Amino acid sequence: MTPFGTRLHAAMAERGRLCVGVDPHAALLREWGLDDDVAGLERFALTTVEALAPICAVLKPQSAFFERFGSRGVAVLERVVLEARAAGALVLLDIKRGDIGSTSQAYADAYLDPASPLACDAVTLSPYLGLGSLDPFVETARRHGAGVFLLALTSNKEGAEVQHAVGADGLRVADRVLAHLSALNEGAEPLGSFGAVVGATISAPVTGPAFDLDFGGPVLAPGFGAQGGTVADLQRIFGSSSAHVLASSSRDVLRLGPDPVAMAEAVHGLHDQLAVLA
Numbered sequence: 028m029t030p031f032g033t034r035l036h037a038a039m040a041e042r043g044r045l046c047v048g049v050d051p052h053a054a055l056l057r058e059w060g061l062d063d064d065v066a067g068l069e070r071f072a073l074t075t076v077e078a079l080a081p082i083c084a085v086l087k088p089q090s091a092f093f094e095r096f097g098s099r100g101v102a103v104l105e106r107v108v109l110e111a112r113a114a115g116a117l118v119l120l121d122i123k124r125g126d127i128g129s130t131s132q133a134y135a136d137a138y139l140d141p142a143s144p145l146a147c148d149a150v151t152l153s154p155y156l157g158l159g160s161l162d163p164f165v166e167t168a169r170r171h172g173a174g175v176f177l178l179a180l181t182s183n184k185e186g187a188e189v190q191h192a193v194g195a196d197g198l199r200v201a202d203r204v205l206a207h208l209s210a211l212n213e214g215a216e217p218l219g220s221f222g223a224v225v226g227a228t229i230s231a232p233v234t235g236p237a238f239d240l241d242f243g244g245p246v247l248a249p250g251f252g253a254q255g256g257t258v259a260d261l262q263r264i265f266g267s268s269s270a271h272v273l274a275s276s277s278r279d280v281l282r283l284g285p286d287p288v289a290m291a292e293a294v295h296g297l298h299d300q301l302a303v304l305a
């Protein structure tokens with residue numbers, strides 16, 4: 028399988044720099060005139076996939092909104108992943124997992140092994156149990172041409188208290204994550220498969236140098252749209268390193284449904300706005 032970074036690079040060149048999140052919030056289901064149950068979830072998620080998978084580089088289902096319905100919600104998620112990929116979108120499943128190594132292997136098998144019913148192109152991971160605990164994900168991703176995105180500088184304001192903290196090695200936690208990604212991506216062309224999550228809402232650190240966001244892999248930038256992040260914020264945060272930034276928006280696009288044309292037009296408009304990034 029072609030490495031994820033290569034596939035993502037081609038998808039962004041062909042389809043643009045937007046990732047749309049498939050986040051079936053209870054409130055959105057109601058706004059769409061649907062019940063907050065499995066049938067509503069299925070209608071919402073598959074309508075979104077049908078409208079957007081043919082035009083977006085990446086769709087990012089948020090696993091939590093499917094898991095809240097138990098096994099029947101997860102069955103809907105399996106269809107979302109399959110149908111989005113069949114329509115040509117890459118699927119980045121937002122799971123934010125991370126555990127001791129042996130359990131990480133089981134998660135990696137669940138989400139990155141093509142033999143699994145939930146196999147997708149990439150997942151989000153939390154490095155809180157230590158970067159080495161994620162090695163099974165890295166090895167499994169390499170084996171199957173998949174990708175991972177590590178939480179580095181998240182879009183929520185509470186993140187900085189952990190991510191800006193200075194560790195025993197004198198590095199801030201986020202610097203450590205970014206340096207690890209840089210090593211994982213070494214030599215990969217045109218783009219590594221090991222990405223970082225860096226919110227479209229983050230502020231410059233209060234002390235210390237700016238974070239080095241040139242680590243050879245893709246950046247997922249959630250917080251674009253409903254959380255207040257704008258194209259100007261992306262330019263401020265990433266500057267000349269914005270070539271591999273994938274802006275991610277969920278509610279701002281989804282609230283335009285269930286009309287597929289309105290959602291698709293919004294995506295085209297955002298693609299045009301994001302084209303100004305370096």
Ligand SMILES: O=c1ccn([C@@H]2O[C@H](COP(=O)(O)O)[C@@H](O)[C@H]2O)c(=O)[nH]1
Nearest residue numbers: 048089181182249250253254276277278
């Ligand atoms: O730092 C992060 C990491 C992940 N997310 C997820 O992205 C979407 C954002 O949804 P919006 O409706 O566009 O606000 C959601 O699934 C989050 O869990 C994030 O927001 N920030």
